[in-house]
Amino acid sequence: MANQQLNSGNPRVDIEYRRKKNAEEMRYQLVSFALMIFLTLIAFSAVYIKGFTAWFTVPFIILLAVVQVIFQLYYFMHMSHKGHEAPSLFLYSGVLVGAVTILAFTTIIWW
Amino acid sequence: MHADEKFTYETWPAAPEKSTLESKNKFLGFWFFLGGETVLFASLFATYLALKDKVPSTTHHLAKDLFELPLTFVATMLLLTSSLTSVYAMYHMKNFAFKKMMVWLGLTALLGAGFLGLEVYEFTLYVHEGHTFTSSAFGSAFYTLVGFHGGHVAFGLLWCLTLMIRNSKRGLDLYNAPKFYVFSLYWHFIDVVWVFIFTVVYLMGMVG
Numbered sequence: 001m002a003n004q005q006l007n008s009g010n011p012r013v014d015i016e017y018r019r020k021k022n023a024e025e026m027r028y029q030l031v032s033f034a035l036m037i038f039l040t041l042i043a044f045s046a047v048y049i050k051g052f053t054a055w056f057t058v059p060f061i062i063l064l065a066v067v068q069v070i071f072q073l074y075y076f077m078h079m080s081h082k083g084h085e086a087p088s089l090f091l092y093s094g095v096l097v098g099a100v101t102i103l104a105f106t107t108i109i110w111w
Numbered sequence: 112m113h114a115d116e117k118f119t120y121e122t123w124p125a126a127p128e129k130s131t132l133e134s135k136n137k138f139l140g141f142w143f144f145l146g147g148e149t150v151l152f153a154s155l156f157a158t159y160l161a162l163k164d165k166v167p168s169t170t171h172h173l174a175k176d177l178f179e180l181p182l183t184f185v186a187t188m189l190l191l192t193s194s195l196t197s198v199y200a201m202y203h204m205k206n207f208a209f210k211k212m213m214v215w216l217g218l219t220a221l222l223g224a225g226f227l228g229l230e231v232y233e234f235t236l237y238v239h240e241g242h243t244f245t246s247s248a249f250g251s252a253f254y255t256l257v258g259f260h261g262g263h264v265a266f267g268l269l270w271c272l273t274l275m276i277r278n279s280k281r282g283l284d285l286y287n288a289p290k291f292y293v294f295s296l297y298w299h300f301i302d303v304v305w306v307f308i309f310t311v312v313y314l315m316g317m318v319g
Contacts, residue, residue, distance in 0.1 A: 011121060015120070015121060018125055019206065022202060022205050022206055025202075026198075026199075026202045029195075029198050029202075030195075033191075033194075033195045033198075036191060037188075037191065040187055040188075040191065040309075043309075043310060043314060044180065044184055044187075044314070046314075047180065047314045047317050047318055048180055054318045054319055057318050058315055058318060061310050061314050061315070062310060062311070064310070065306050065307055065310040065311075068306050069303050069306050069307070072194065072299055072302060072303050072306070073299075073303065076194055076198055076299045076302075077296055077299045077300070083129065086139055086142065087138075087139075087142035087145075090142045090143045090145065090146030091142065091145060091146050091149060093146055094145070094146035094147065094148070094149030094150045094153070095149055095153075097149075097150045097153070098149050098150050098152070098153025098154070098156075098157075099153070101150070101153050101154050101157045102153055102156055102157040102160065104157070105157035105158065105160060105161040106157070106160050106161065109161055
């Protein structure tokens with residue numbers, strides 16, 4: 001992956017390789033940005049065009065949000081890189097506790 | 112490698128955010144903090160979902176009467192773009208291009224300020240329509256969730272400006288590179304939270 005040190009023994013080659021790796025990663029990030037904008041546009045249009053029922057729109061836009069957040073986490077926040085085992089553990093533990101909280105508040109609590 | 116070592120483009124490490132013991136700890140600690148932030152925001156989302164449209168009488172506004180698509184859309188685009196500009200800043204950080212990194216960080220701060228301005232404008236509109244923090248349970252839950260996020264943006268803005276001013280003459284080294292990196296993680300996380308806010312609060316609010 002792009003964040004790994006490469007040692008070919010020739011510093012010139014190493015720098016050239018790293019520069020290319022960084023540029024390549026930047027391209028991936030631009031692609032994920034384009035996809036994120038695209039997903040946002042779809043979500044807003046799904047609400048703007050009033051033809052769909054809430055039963056379809058709500059799960060659909062939540063799914064779009066989840067996909068967009070995965071792009072944000074794995075590309076913008078580099079979770080796809082090596083050495084992110086502990087961050088994954090921390091984040092997913094948080095997600096687990098958060099999901100249980102939301103489930104409880106939306107199902108077994110009422111006013 | 113030491114925190115106060117001088118570097119050139121040739122000697123700059125491939126992962127400057129994790130090249131010293133301090134920065135490794137900082138990286139780990141910051142992700143632990145983000146795990147906690149996830150729980151914090153999830154509880155605020157849970158509260159909002161439970162109290163959405165819970166108003167004492169029919170004279171109060173509900174979510175579908177309040178929210179406007181164009182305003183939310185512009186705010187979303189501003190914050191999403193600021194996420195990309197901070198990616199560019201980190202790209203230049205990895206290439207040891209200090210000035211370029213500073214320019215992109217400046218753009219990030221500018222977009223963040225734009226977002227914050229819009230949010231203040233939006234809250235003022237709602238208050239004038241009678242939707243306040245104390246007007247209903249819905250109002251309290253709404254301002255707590257969205258306001259907490261706005262507070263995070265304001266904090267991030269100050270963080271970014273402080274880093275830029277504090278390190279303006281220092282150039283890049285292993286002392287400040289991890290600081291810039293951790294800030295960019297924080298900024299992306301704010302955007303992650305906003306993705307759920309515009310979906311759950313605004314879009315779902317307009318659906319009904």
